Amino acid sequence: MPELPEVETVRRGLEPVMEGARIVALVQRRPDLRFPFPDDFAARVAGRRVTALARRAKYLLIHLEDGAVLICHLGMSGSFRIERRAAADVPGSFHHARPRDAKHDHVCLSLQGPDGEAALVTYNDPRRFGFMLLAEAAELDAHPLLAGLGVEPTGNALDGALLSELLRGRQAPLKAALLDQRIIAGLGNIYVCEALWRAGLSPRRRAGSIAGQAGATARAGRLAEAVRTVISEAIAAGGSSLRDHMQTDGSLGYFQHSFNVYDREGEACRKPGCQGTIRRIVQSGRSTFYCPACQR
Structure with missing residues (x-):
C-alpha cells in the first residue's frame, strides 16, 4: 500500500494541473470501489473549481470552491494519470510496474486550467481497494477517517x-x-x-x-x-x-x-x-x- 511519501508525491504531481482548474465533467465508470461513490457524484463535482490539493496522513484531499472536499485513498493499486495534448504522465512512484489497462480506469475528470488548457485526470485501480468520498471542509477534522489521526511526521512538530x-x-x-x-x-x-x-x-x-x-x-x-x-x-x-x-x-x-x-x-x-x-x-x-x- 502506498505510504505517506508516495501520496505526497502524487499530490505534488497533480497540483500543477488541478489547482485552480475547473472540473468540466466527471465520468464515473462503476458504482463503487472499496466503498460506493457519493450519490450524484458527477453532478456534485462538475463545474466546481479546485482551490487546493492537500494531504492528511495517506489521504489526498481535493478542495473545491463550494466548500466540498474530495477525500481520495489509493488503496493497494490506485494511481492517477494526467493526459494533455503534449503528453501523458502518471505522478507517484513504485518498485514494480503499475498496470495501465484502460479497463481499470474508474473515474475521469475533464479539467480546464486557468489558462484555458484542457487536461484529463484519470483514476486507475485494478484491485479497487481505493476510494473517493465527499465531505465538507468545515467538518473535515471530525470526519471518521480523519478524526483521531496523530501528528504528521513532516516538519518540526515531531521532536x-x-x-x-x-x-x-x-x-x-x-x-x-x-x-x-x-x-x-x-x-x-x-x-x-x-x-x-x-x-x-x-x-x-x-x-x-x-x-x-x-x-x-x-x-x-x-x-x-x-x-x-x-x-x-x-x-x-x-x-x-x-x-x-x-x-x-x-x-x-x-x-x-x-x-x-x-x-x-x-x-x-x-x-x-x-x-x-x-x-x-x-x-x-x-x-x-x-x-x-x-x-x-
Missing part, C-alpha cells in the same frame, strides 16, 4: 519531547506503536523499519522504554529525527515504488535504492563498523527487517 510524551507508558513493541495512526499519522511498514535502523533501536523493544519521565530522551530524539529524515528523503526521491505505486508522470520512485534494511534479509548491515546481518521477523502479521547487532 524528541513530543515522541516521548506519545510513547510514555506504552507496552506495545516500538514498531507497532509507530504504525499506530493515532500516534503518528501516515507512517507505514517500510519507513518505520528504515527509521528504527537509523536510530539504532530494536523494533521489538517496548515502546515506552524510549520515553523518560519528562521531556525528551536521547533515544526519542534520535528516533524523531530519523523519522523526519527518512520521510523527507523519500518524498524528495519520489517514494518507494513498491508493488503498484506509480507517479503521475508514469515514472518509478527511487528511494527503494536507498533501503538499508527493508527487503534486505540475509544481507550485511550497512552501518559503518557493524558486522551484523539483516534479519526478517513477523510482527502483527507484517514483515519487519532489522539488524539485531546494532539495533538495541
